[in-house]
Amino acid sequence: MCFRRNRACGARDKNRRIFLLTLRILDFDYISSILFVMFFSIKKCTVLHTSIACIFFAAASLLPAQIQEITPPVPPAVRAVVNAYKNEQLQAGYDIERRDWVIRVPTADGAALFYWAGGRLLPEELLDEADSYRTLVYPYPTEIPDPANFTQEDIARYSRSGDTENRRNAPLQYPGFLDAIYDSATQASIEEHIQTVLFLGKYVTVHEKIVEPLERVEEKIAQRARTDAETAEFVETLSRTDGYLWREIRDTGSRSFHSYALAIDVLPEGWGREIVYWNWEKNKGNDEWMLIPLEDRWIPPLAVISIFESEGFIWGGKWGIWDNMHFEYRPELILLQQYSGQQS
Numbered sequence: 238m239c240f241r242r243n244r245a246c247g248a249r250d251k252n253r254r255i256f257l258l259t260l261r262i263l264d265f266d267y268i269s270s271i272l273f274v275m276f277f278s279i280k281k282c283t284v285l286h287t288s289i290a291c292i293f294f295a296a297a298s299l300l301p302a303q304i305q306e307i308t309p310p311v312p313p314a315v316r317a318v319v320n321a322y323k324n325e326q327l328q329a330g331y332d333i334e335r336r337d338w339v340i341r342v343p344t345a346d347g348a349a350l351f352y353w354a355g356g357r358l359l360p361e362e363l364l365d366e367a368d369s370y371r372t373l374v375y376p377y378p379t380e381i382p383d384p385a386n387f388t389q390e391d392i393a394r395y396s397r398s399g400d401t402e403n404r405r406n407a408p409l410q411y412p413g414f415l416d417a418i419y420d421s422a423t424q425a426s427i428e429e430h431i432q433t434v435l436f437l438g439k440y441v442t443v444h445e446k447i448v449e450p451l452e453r454v455e456e457k458i459a460q461r462a463r464t465d466a467e468t469a470e471f472v473e474t475l476s477r478t479d480g481y482l483w484r485e486i487r488d489t490g491s492r493s494f495h496s497y498a499l500a501i502d503v504l505p506e507g508w509g510r511e512i513v514y515w516n517w518e519k520n521k522g523n524d525e526w527m528l529i530p531l532e533d534r535w536i537p538p539l540a541v542i543s544i545f546e547s548e549g550f551i552w553g554g555k556w557g558i559w560d561n562m563h564f565e566y567r568p569e570l571i572l573l574q575q576y577s578g579q580q581s
């Protein structure tokens with residue numbers, strides 16, 4: 238309270254109104270507002286004191302508000318990307334103006350920035366046309382989609398996504414993020430980084446950055462084969478392992494993960510007589526390729542699929558557009574699956 242009627246007290250009363258106004262603007266909570274006013278009511282105050290205190294409290298209350306604005310909780314998918322590529326030292330930030338996450342990828346000549354854009358990872362100049370790109374980071378299923386459980390809508394959706402004309406006009410995958418990590422913008426640059434290695438007794442050409450995870454996959458499969466007959470048979474009857482190939486995905490303008498040297502196709506002996514890949518079945522005239530029962534398709538042993546997944550590879554048999562020979566190094570999708578599992 239102001240006991241002395243003097244100029245300082247008059248000034249203080251005025252400034253206290255300013256405080257209260259400031260507090261309201263800054264949305265200070267009610268109790269701290271009362272404590273704050275009580276504190277200044279019992280102190281001998283001057284305009285200077287009041288002003289200093291005002292600045293201090295304004296700054297203190299503004300700071301958390303700004304931090305909250307700058308860093309909303311990091312979405313699991315953004316965390317998955319940053320954590321999946323630990324050696325690349327990616328950083329995530331938040332653009333307040335764009336209200337979107339940005340991932341910074343260090344490159345040989347500085348750094349590249351990619352906006353999240355719903356998992357599309359686009360440079361700023363492409364954000365206005367984000368819809369014409371498809372998502373790079375998407376939920377990877379834990380289970381193999383089983384046609385026995387498909388609804389009519391599922392069937393129609395798979396049929397549409399397998400349609401040749403739709404695939405030609407489908408959104409492209411923007412390659413910049415992967416190119417920044419794997420130096421894969423051109424055939425010449427990616428070929429500076431590929432290595433041919435032995436995998437389960439067959440030669441395969443892959444990106445140098447996945448040689449180690451692939452070695453771990455091989456070790457785990459070899460160990461499993463000692464006690465598991467199905468895995469042992471998979472290894473013994475393996476006929477081909479196809480890795481790097483500079484090419485576009487069939488019927489689309491997007492580059493295949495084989496072009497990044499991040500994908501491996503594994504095929505068993507006699508694969509020509511097996512049902513392995515949706516598009517081969519469709520080309521035989523089977524428009525109901527999505528309904529081919531799982532038990533009729535060639536599927537690597539589940540133990541082998543889990544081993545690949547444990548080292549950051551996804552398996553193409555879990556896509557609606559199934560490709561059962563295809564494994565692809567996507568550690569961010571595996572991490573995202575783990576994070577999503579922890580949440581539910």
Ligand SMILES: [Zn+2]
Pocket residue numbers: 495500501502560562563564
């Ligand atoms: Zn493939």
